[in-house]
Amino acid sequence: xxxxxxxxxxxxxxxxxxxxxxxxxxxxxxxxxxxxxxxxxxxxxxxxxxxxxxxxxxxxxxxxxxxxxxxxxxxxxxxxxxxxxxxxxxxxxxxxxxxxxxxxxxxxxxxxxxxxxxxxxxxxxxxxxxxxxxxxxxxxxxxxxxxxxxxxxxxxxxxxxxxxxxxxxxxxxxxxxxxxxxxxxxxxxxxxxxxxxxxxxxxxxxxxxxxxxxxxxxxxxxxxxxxxxxxxxxxxxxxxxxxxxxxxxxxxxxxxxxxxxxxxxxxxxxxxxxxxxxxxxxxxxxxxxxxxxxxxxxxxxxxxxxxxxxxxxxxxxxxxxxxxxxxxxxxxxxxxxxxxxxxxxxxxxxxxxxxxxxxxxxxxxxxxxxxxxxxxxxxxxxxxxxxxxxxxxxxx
Ligand code: ADP
Ligand code: MG
Numbered sequence: 001x002x003x004x005x006x007x008x009x010x011x012x013x014x015x016x017x018x019x020x021x022x023x024x025x026x027x028x029x030x031x032x033x034x035x036x037x038x039x040x041x042x043x044x045x046x047x048x049x050x051x052x053x054x055x056x057x058x059x060x061x062x063x064x065x066x067x068x069x070x071x072x073x074x075x076x077x078x079x080x081x082x083x084x085x086x087x088x089x090x091x092x093x094x095x096x097x098x099x100x101x102x103x104x105x106x107x108x109x110x111x112x113x114x115x116x117x118x119x120x121x122x123x124x125x126x127x128x129x130x131x132x133x134x135x136x137x138x139x140x141x142x143x144x145x146x147x148x149x150x151x152x153x154x155x156x157x158x159x160x161x162x163x164x165x166x167x168x169x170x171x172x173x174x175x176x177x178x179x180x181x182x183x184x185x186x187x188x189x190x191x192x193x194x195x196x197x198x199x200x201x202x203x204x205x206x207x208x209x210x211x212x213x214x215x216x217x218x219x220x221x222x223x224x225x226x227x228x229x230x231x232x233x234x235x236x237x238x239x240x241x242x243x244x245x246x247x248x249x250x251x252x253x254x255x256x257x258x259x260x261x262x263x264x265x266x267x268x269x270x271x272x273x274x275x276x277x278x279x280x281x282x283x284x285x286x287x288x289x290x291x292x293x294x295x296x297x298x299x300x301x302x303x304x305x306x307x308x309x310x311x312x313x314x315x316x317x318x319x320x321x322x323x324x325x326x327x328x329x330x331x332x333x334x335x336x337x338x339x340x341x342x343x344x345x346x347x348x349x350x351x352x353x354x355x356x357x358x359x360x361x362x363x364x365x366x367x368x369x370x371x372x373x374x375x376x377x378x379x380x381x382x383x384x385x386x387x388x389x390x391x392x393x394x395x396x
Contacts (some may be wrong), residue, residue, distance in 0.1 A: 003366035006061070006227070006384045009130045011035065015066035016079065022066035022126035025078045025086065030066035030126070031154060036145030036392035037062045038131035038138045039190035040197055040354055041345045042214075042311055043305075044290040046320055048184035050246050050283045051204045052257035052289040056186060057214065057388035058194035063142035064395070065106075067150040072120035075108050079143075080128040090262035091120050096177045105140050108174030109148035109167075118155050125150070132382070135227040136344075136351020140179070141187035144171035145392040149192070153394060161193070164391060165207065168192040182240055183347075190251075192260055196390040201294060205259060208318035212297055214388050217359075219302040224357050225384040226334065226369055228326035230350035239347055242320065246283060249276045258283045284321040286312060301304065306356050307339025313343035313353075322348030329372050330355075330381065337361065337368030354386070 044054030331342035
């Protein structure tokens with residue numbers, strides 16, 4: 001049995017697809033095509049909203065936006081994935097408080113940019129993407145990022161590190177305020193600020209980043225993404241519940257964020273609620289695991305990351321309780337077939353897992369996970385190769 005792999009598009013393919021949709025929908029040609037990637041988080045899960053540390057990489061899978069500026073204030077949006085739901089309106093119609101569906105993600109950044117004083121005088125945008133939706137790989141940040149970079153450049157701004165950081169914050173506002181999804185900032189930072197062949201170490205105390213060299217191929221390793229295709233949503237209340245657990249625990253411990261917990265044993269002894277004990281233990285140990293991974297990478301001990309990934313998964317399963325049977329089975333099957341380590345990635349409750357796999361074992365690991373799913377009568381998972389790719393940019 002061979003396993004289904006989702007290879008990324010080349011930029012040429014993405015440009016051709018978004019460009020053809022643009023011309024078929026709006027007529028004429030776009031001013032340009034911009035792309036932003038999905039992401040995987042190597043380590044540091046559910047800690048962005050606790051002022052923690054995360055180490056994501058950008059996927060080679062990207063969302064492409066063919067965009068043409070307008071001067072009449074009108075906005076027209078179309079996505080190849082939702083051809084029956086084109087949208088026409090004005091920038092002000094993209095304000096928070098409306099039921100906008102997918103348009104909140106594509107158009108939300110336009111409203112936030114305008115709200116922050118960047119001139120947005122209307123635009124047409126056609127979108128196509130090879131980032132799977134709702135797979136925990138952040139198709140939402142990819143669509144926000146592609147549109148945000150396009151509009152910023154069309155408004156005359158130059159994409160440098162400072163603008164990428166600003167646009168990441170703007171996309172977080174779009175997702176929080178317009179799409180009403182309470183995400184913490186990891187996804188947008190990765191999609192807009194990552195560099196190829198590097199992990200993006202983000203410190204959410206001040207959103208500063210460091211680009212950490214990550215050359216898995218040199219160690220004959222590959223990061224394999226397993227999209228479980230189990231239903232996943234961050235809007236079902238669980239994500240918000242974890243955030244409020246953390247806020248409650250921080251208040252009880254007298255700290256502003258759980259990042260400030262210095263003595264874990266002492267902190268846990270001061271909490272009565274066993275649920276809060278488990279939540280705090282996850283957050284504090286997960287931030288420590290990010291430091292461990294960064295140190296192992298600096299020491300060129302890449303294979304030693306495996307057990308740290310395993311420990312992260314156990315903590316997310318047992319203490320943070322955000323895994324599901326599909327994620328647990330994925331990581332167990334991957335390890336049994338030769339992965340050096342594996343963990344869920346993203347928000348959890350479905351979505352995707354990652355496995356650190358010796359290159360010669362990739363097919364065997366994928367087939368083992370696939371078998372484990374079919375044995376249980378589950379839908380087949382999809383596998384994505386995930387070399388660390390570049391963040392958002394103009395591509396055409
Ligand atoms: P994830 O970010 O993990 O893929 P989310 O639920 O955060 O999942 O975001 C998925 C939503 O983002 C989709 O339901 C849709 O509204 C929007 N979206 C993402 N990519 C596209 C696209 N290419 N076309 C239209 N909408 C998209
Ligand atoms: Mg998302």
